[in-house]
Amino acid sequence: MNKKTHWLRSQLHGPALLALGTLWTSCGPATLDEPQHGELGTSESAATVDHRPFTVMTYNVRQVNADDTGSYTWTQRSPNVIKLIAARNPDIFGVQEASATVIQNDLITAFQANYDYYKPPNGSPKMIFYRRSRFQLAAGTDVQGYFSIANPYTSGTCFENAKGRTASWIKLDDKLSGRQYFLVNSHPAHSGSCGLAREKNAEQIRAVITEKAAGRSVVVFGDFNSDPQHPSWAGDDSISLLETGGSPTLFRSARHTGETTASTATYNSSWKSASTSYTRLDYIFVSGGDMTTSDQLIDTSTYSGITPSDHFAVMATVRPAMFQAGSTTDTQGNGSSASTRLYFADVTGDGCADKISWNPTLAGGATQVFRSNCNGTFAAGVVNDNGTSASSGTSFYFADVDGDACADKIYWNPTFDTGHTRVYLSNCDGTFRWSNSNENGGSESSATTFYFADLTGDKCADKVYWNPTFDSGRARIYLSNCDGTFAWSNTNTDAGSSQNSDAHFYFADVTGDGKADKIVWDPAADSGRTRVYASNGNGAFTFLTAHTGGTSGNAETRLYFTDINGDGHADKLFWRPDYREGRIQVYLGSATGFSGGPLMDNTGYSQSANTQYFFADLDGSGAADKVYWNYGAGDGGSRAYLSRY
Numbered sequence: 001m002n003k004k005t006h007w008l009r010s011q012l013h014g015p016a017l018l019a020l021g022t023l024w025t026s027c028g029p030a031t032l033d034e035p036q037h038g039e040l041g042t043s044e045s046a047a048t049v050d051h052r053p054f055t056v057m058t059y060n061v062r063q064v065n066a067d068d069t070g071s072y073t074w075t076q077r078s079p080n081v082i083k084l085i086a087a088r089n090p091d092i093f094g095v096q097e098a099s100a101t102v103i104q105n106d107l108i109t110a111f112q113a114n115y116d117y118y119k120p121p122n123g124s125p126k127m128i129f130y131r132r133s134r135f136q137l138a139a140g141t142d143v144q145g146y147f148s149i150a151n152p153y154t155s156g157t158c159f160e161n162a163k164g165r166t167a168s169w170i171k172l173d174d175k176l177s178g179r180q181y182f183l184v185n186s187h188p189a190h191s192g193s194c195g196l197a198r199e200k201n202a203e204q205i206r207a208v209i210t211e212k213a214a215g216r217s218v219v220v221f222g223d224f225n226s227d228p229q230h231p232s233w234a235g236d237d238s239i240s241l242l243e244t245g246g247s248p249t250l251f252r253s254a255r256h257t258g259e260t261t262a263s264t265a266t267y268n269s270s271w272k273s274a275s276t277s278y279t280r281l282d283y284i285f286v287s288g289g290d291m292t293t294s295d296q297l298i299d300t301s302t303y304s305g306i307t308p309s310d311h312f313a314v315m316a317t318v319r320p321a322m323f324q325a326g327s328t329t330d331t332q333g334n335g336s337s338a339s340t341r342l343y344f345a346d347v348t349g350d351g352c353a354d355k356i357s358w359n360p361t362l363a364g365g366a367t368q369v370f371r372s373n374c375n376g377t378f379a380a381g382v383v384n385d386n387g388t389s390a391s392s393g394t395s396f397y398f399a400d401v402d403g404d405a406c407a408d409k410i411y412w413n414p415t416f417d418t419g420h421t422r423v424y425l426s427n428c429d430g431t432f433r434w435s436n437s438n439e440n441g442g443s444e445s446s447a448t449t450f451y452f453a454d455l456t457g458d459k460c461a462d463k464v465y466w467n468p469t470f471d472s473g474r475a476r477i478y479l480s481n482c483d484g485t486f487a488w489s490n491t492n493t494d495a496g497s498s499q500n501s502d503a504h505f506y507f508a509d510v511t512g513d514g515k516a517d518k519i520v521w522d523p524a525a526d527s528g529r530t531r532v533y534a535s536n537g538n539g540a541f542t543f544l545t546a547h548t549g550g551t552s553g554n555a556e557t558r559l560y561f562t563d564i565n566g567d568g569h570a571d572k573l574f575w576r577p578d579y580r581e582g583r584i585q586v587y588l589g590s591a592t593g594f595s596g597g598p599l600m601d602n603t604g605y606s607q608s609a610n611t612q613y614f615f616a617d618l619d620g621s622g623a624a625d626k627v628y629w630n631y632g633a634g635d636g637g638s639r640a641y642l643s644r645y
Contacts, residue, residue, distance in 0.1 A: 006451055055316070061066060061103060063097040064102065081308040084299060168392055251288055253600065256280075256579075264454050265278035282311055327603070327604060329638070335359065353616035355369070357370070367396060375555065403483050409497070414580050419448075456535075456539070502522070506561045511591050519531070523554060530594075565588065611628065625642045
C-alpha cells in the first residue's frame with residue numbers, strides 16, 4: 001500500500017468519518033441528490049498538504065418578518081433552526097437573512113461553545129461559523145471582511161431588491177491538515193428579473209477571490225437567488241460566472257440535468273401554501289483541482305408540520321478529488337470511427353496498463369498494442385498478426401489467464417470456431433502467441449457475454465459465461481487451469497442471475513480478499529439496486545449486500561467497478577450522459593459494500609452518449625486511472641486522468 005493510500009484510509013476511518021456520519025443520523029428526513037465533455041483546466045496548487053474531509057452547510061434562516069405569525073415567527077422557529085443545524089453538526093456553516101439582532105444572538109448563544117464565528121459589522125451580516133477544534137482564523141491582518149454588492153439599478157423593484165446587499169469572506173486554516181481555505185458567504189438580490197444584480201455579485205466574488213485568496217482553496221456558499229434550470233428565470237448567468245468566470249474554476253457540490261424538481265429545489269415554495277414552483281437557489285461551490293465534494297444533501301426536516309425556514313439547509317462534505325484535474329491526450333490507435341474498440345490492460349507485466357486498439361476494417365483486423373509509458377501516454381504501436389478478425393461480431397477480452405502478470409488476449413465470435421473462446425497468451429512484449437481453442441464454455445449465441453476475472457485468488461483469470469436466455473440467466477463458471485485452458489466448475493445457484501438482456505454482470509474485488517466478487521445490476525429488478533455477491537473462492541458466491549445508493553432503472557446508465565483509490569476495494573462509479581450534467585458519481589468500496597453518499601467527479605465529464613470511459617492502472621500506482629474517449633469529438637484522442645492516490 002502506498003503512502004497516499006494509507007493516508008486516505010486513515011482519514012476515512014478517523015474523526016472525519018464521524019463528521020460524515022452525522023449526515024445520516026439526524027432525526028429529520030433529508031432529500032439526497034442521487035447520481036446522475038469537458039476538459040477542466042484547474043491545476044493543483046495552493047498548499048502542499050492534502051485535504052481532510054469536512055462538512056459545510058449553507059442556510060437561509062429567513063429574516064424577522066411582520067407577515068410571519070404564529071408558528072412562522074422567529075420566536076417559534078428559532079429552536080428548530082438551531083436543532084436542525086446541531087443535528088447535522090457541520091464543521092462550517094454560513095447563514096443568510098440574519099439581519100435581526102435576535103437572530104444573531106440566538107445563533108451565537110446556541111453555538112459559541114463549539115464554534116468561533118465572524119459577524120460582519122453591517123446591517124445584514126453574512127455570518128460564518130467554524131468549528132473551533134478543527135479550524136482557526138488565519139494569522140495576520142486582512143483575514144476576514146465583507147463587501148457591499150454593487151447595485152446596478154437606479155430605481156424600481158430591482159433597485160429595492162438589490163439595495164444593501166453584502167457578502168462576507170474569511171481565511172481559515174485547518175488545524176488537522178494545515179490546509180488553508182478562503183470562504184465566501186453571499187446573498188444577492190432576489191426576483192427572477194433582477195439577474196443583473198446577481199451577475200454583479202458573481203463578478204465581485206470573483207474579484208475578491210483574485211485579490212484575497214492568495215493560493216488558498218476556495219469554498220463559496222450562500223443563497224444566490226438564481227436558478228438557471230427554472231423555466232422562467234432564463235437570462236441570468238450568475239451561476240455560470242461563479243463557476244467559470246475566472247480562476248480557480250469553481251464547481252457546484254450537487255448537479256442535476258433538466259428543470260428543477262421537488263427533490264432538487266432548495267427554496268420551500270410550499271412553506272405557507274401549496275405550490276409546484278420549484279427553484280434551486282442555495283449552493284455550495286468548491287475550487288477544482290485536488291478538491292471536490294461528496295454526500296450532498298438538502299435537509300427537508302419539518303418540526304410541528306413546517307420547515308424552520310422557507311429555505312432548506314444545503315450541505316456537502318468537502319474532500320479530496322479522486323483524479324488529477326489535468327489530462328494527457330493520446331491519439332494513437334483511436335481513429336474517428338464507431339467501429340474502433342479500445343481496451344486497457346497490462347500486457348507487458350510492468351504494472352502499467354497498455355492501450356490496445358482494434359478496428360475490423362483497418363490493418364486486416366489486427367489488434368494493435370501501444371505500450372504504456374507509465375504516465376498516461378503510450379509508445380508506438382505493435383501490430384498483432386495472431387488472432388486477427390475483420391468481423392464486427394468478434395469480441396476481444398484482455399486478462400491474465402496464466403498468472404504471469406501479463407494480460408492475454410481472448411478472441412470470441414459466435415459464428416466462428418463453433419463459438420469457442422480462443423486464447424492467445426501474451427509474450428509480455430505487446431505480442432501474443434496462439435494457445436488453444438477452448439472446448440469448455442463456448443457459445444454460438446450473440447446474446448452471450450463472457451467475463452474474465454480471478455475468482456479464486458490464484459492470480460489466474462477465470463471465465464464466466466452468461467446468457468439471459470440460457471440456464472435461467474445464471475452465470476456459469478469455468479475455472480482457469482493457469483495455462484490458457486479452463487475447467488467446468490458450476491452454475492451459480494445464488495440469486496445473482498437475470499433473464500433480462502438489459503442486465504449487467506460485473507466481477508471485481510469489493511471485499512478486498514484478492515478474489516473477484518460478482519455484482520449484478522438489473523434495471524428492472526430490485527428497484528434498480530446493484531447487488532453484491534461475495535466470492536467463496538471456488539466459483540460460487542454468497543449474497544453480501546444490495547446497494548441503495550446510485551440506483552437506476554434506466555438501461556442507459558453505465559456502471560463501473562474498479563479500485564480508484566488503491567485501498568484494495570473496488571469502488572462503484574455511476575454515469576449517464578443525461579444525469580448530473582454528465583458527471584461521474586463515485587461510491588467508495590469497503591469490505592461490506594459501497595458508501596451511501598456519492599462523491600462528485602468533475603474531471604473529464606461528458607453529456608454525450610458516444611463517450612466511453614475506461615478504468616485501469618496506467619502509471620503503476622496501484623490505483624485505477626480514468627480514460628475518457630469519444631471517437632467523434634475533437635481529434636478522437638483518448639484522455640487520461642490519473643488517480644491522485
